[in-house]
Amino acid sequence: MHSLIASPFLEQHVLVRPGARGGLLLPEANYQELLASGPDAAVPSWLSDTAAGQWPELDMTGRALGDVVLVRAPSPWGYGRASWEINMNCNLKCKQCYLGIKVNSGMPRKDKLRCLGIMAEAGVLWLQITGGEPTLDRDFMAAYRHAYKLGMMITVSTNATLLWRENLLRMFKECPPYRVTVSMYGAAKASYDELTQHQGGWDLFVQGMNAARREKLPLRMSVIVTEDNAHEEQAMVDLCKSWGVEHNVFTNMTPTIYGGGEVLTAQSKDHLRMRKPFGGCNAGHTFFHTDPHGLVSICKIGRDDQISLPSEGIQGLARLGSIADRLMLRTGGCTGCQLSGSCTVCRPLAKHYQEAKAPLEMYCQHGMKR
Incomplete structure (x- = not known):
């Protein structure tokens, strides 16, 4: 089972460890090196040294890359x-x-x-x-x-x-x-x-x-x-x-x-x-x-x-992206609102409150005491 994950994340590359909070950014060249290496290749020294500095309990010296690192392939979809x-x-x-x-x-x-x-x-x-x-x-x-x-x-x-x-x-x-x-x-x-x-x-x-x-x-x-x-x-x-x-x-x-x-x-x-x-x-x-x-x-x-x-x-x-853009448009009772620039809820949540006939004070500036 892998101890580290090397993965694209949005427009960057990261090195993370399951169960641990911290992580590291990977330079593009280092990520590509790991991606091109086979699972039987030795863990590169730069990775062993870097990982030991972040996670002292992890010793990867002399181990096969595939035994300790899961290298995720790039995705064209852009979801993180x-x-x-x-x-x-x-x-x-x-x-x-x-x-x-x-x-x-x-x-x-x-x-x-x-x-x-x-x-x-x-x-x-x-x-x-x-x-x-x-x-x-x-x-x-x-x-x-x-x-x-x-x-x-x-x-x-x-x-x-x-x-x-x-x-x-x-x-x-x-x-x-x-x-x-x-x-x-x-x-x-x-x-x-x-x-x-x-x-x-x-x-x-x-x-x-x-x-x-x-x-x-x-x-x-x-x-x-x-x-x-x-x-x-x-x-x-x-x-x-x-x-x-x-x-x-x-x-x-x-x-x-x-x-x-x-x-x-x-x-x-x-x-x-x-x-x-x-x-x-x-x-x-x-x-x-x-x-x-x-x-x-x-x-x-x-x-x-x-x-x-x-x-x-x-x-x-x-x-999904076009759906998101449409759902965020101000519609219904929010159309033309002069306070929309400082609204405290997104449009989908405002719609739920409106459907629930909730008091304005629960979600809208117009119902809040000034």
């Missing part, structure tokens, strides 16, 4: 990142979940693995596997291992309630993730179980976090603040600090992907924050999202005009 919902099923029923109704459906395993191959062919180096709860999917481990073998740096987004499973922990040790991002829904049993609507959810969360910390998984916490747990915001942050886990705090709720407003009742009014002005993004151009059925969209929010990877293959991605 992607996210993938392997499922929409979940063992929790969080009141604020933007996915709405949980459905246990998706592709057969062979199509999942084929879609991952297409993502790699498109140039995807950084892959986020999410759900639903991804570790609940029966094909999660097979898909994860396949993505790893293809040379992807994998982030798993999870609620941590299954991270105590020995088979998962063994796989993560053999095939280290780049990051495991855990959603945190409370600092105590009562608030956690209330928000997730799962009695015993807190106990599973703590069990999973204890196992993940014991195995030194690369954790990052997403602290979710809602009406049910707002009184515990500082306690959640303090718990992250006591665990030695970096964290981000999220306070603004969004409608469901179907434009449903029922989840907005979870919003803590005292924690509704003004977002920074939206300055554009690379959705659809260097990044894309894939749902459980292999339908590609520009991102998790803008899911209009999806492209089927199983039926269209990689050629379908040729339409």
